[in-house]
Amino acid sequence: MPHLDYRAFVNSCRDERGVGHHTLRAYAQDLRTFASFKRKHHLTDPLSKDDILAYHRHLRDELCAKPATIERRLVTLKSYFAWRADRNSALPSPFMGVRISIRIPRRLPRPIDRDTLKAILRTENEMNFALQSRPNSCVMQEVTILMIKLLIVTGLRIGELTNLKIRDVSTDASQMIVRGKGNKERMVFVPDEELQSAFRQYCIVRTKHGSLDSPLFLNAVGRRLRSQTFRKRLRVLSHRLGIAPHLTPHRFRHSAATLLIEEGTDIRMVQALLGHANLRTTEIYVRVSNHALKRALARADILNALKH
Known part of the structure; x- marks a missing residue:
C-alpha cells in the first residue's frame, strides 16, 4: 500500500465501531500529520520500528507537541496499522516491538465553586x-x-x-x-x-x-x-x-x-x-x-x- 489510506480507516471506525464525529475528526487529523511526515522523509512500505521512533522524536522535538497529543497521535497510528494488518497480512504493523513511554502530567478538573x-x-x-x-x-x-x-x-x-x-x-x-x-x-x-x-x-x-x-x-x-x-x-x-x-x-x-x-x-x-x-x-x-x-x-x- 503506497499511501496512507486513512479515509478508509476512518469510515471503518464510523461504520463498524460507531465512533463519534469528534473522535473521527481527531483520527483523520492524527493520520494526516503522519502522512505529511511520511512524505517529507520519503518513507515507503513496509515501515519499520525505526520509522515509528523517528516520528515520535519529530512530534516531541520538532513540533514540540504536548505529551497528551503525542500519545493520542501514536495510539491512533497504532490502531490504523493494526486495522491495515488485519486486512492485509503482507503489511505487518511497524509497532511490533515498539516501546515508547510518555509521561502525561495529570491535571485536576476545575469545577465551578x-x-x-x-x-x-x-x-x-x-x-x-x-x-x-x-x-x-x-x-x-x-x-x-x-x-x-x-x-x-x-x-x-x-x-x-x-x-x-x-x-x-x-x-x-x-x-x-x-x-x-x-x-x-x-x-x-x-x-x-x-x-x-x-x-x-x-x-x-x-x-x-x-x-x-x-x-x-x-x-x-x-x-x-x-x-x-x-x-x-x-x-x-x-x-x-x-x-x-x-x-x-x-x-x-x-x-x-x-x-x-x-x-x-x-x-x-x-x-x-x-x-x-x-x-x-x-x-x-x-x-x-x-x-x-x-x-x-x-x-x-x-x-x-x-x-x-
Missing part, C-alpha cells in the same frame, strides 16, 4: 422580572439556564445534551436516554422536582412544534443548537457576571461529579451517571473534593473528642 453556581442560578430570578418587558429576548436565556441546570444535575457532556431529540425524554421529564462516546446508550435521571416541572413544560412546547425525531434544543433560527453556540452563550453569561475563567460546559460536568462525591454518592454511581468506561477516570473527582474533606474533619472534631 458553589458560590459561582449560586450566582448563575440567581440570574433566573432576574429574567423572570425582565420577561414582562422583553418577553422574546429572554426566551433564549431561559433555555440556557434550563440547560445549565440539566448539566449540573446530570453531568452530561454538552454534545450529549445538544444531540437529544424530543423522543429521548420521558413523558414526565424525569429521565432521558443519552448517547455517549462510541454511541453507547445510558439512562440519565433528572432528580429535582422543580427542574422536572420546568423541563416537562419545555418539552411539551417542543412537542407541539416538532416531531418526536426533532432536536430538543434549538438555536435562534429554529435549527439544532450546536455545542459551539451554547459555549458562546456561556461566554456572554460569564462576561455579564464577571466570572473568570469563563464558564464552559465541561466545567459544569466537573461540578456535577464533584458535588455528588461531596454529598456522599457512591463513586460507582457517579461513574454510571457520567458514562465513564473506567472507574479510574471517575476517581479523580475524589481527589479534588476538598470541600467534603473539610466538612468531614469538622464533623470529626478530633481534639474535642480527645478531651472526653
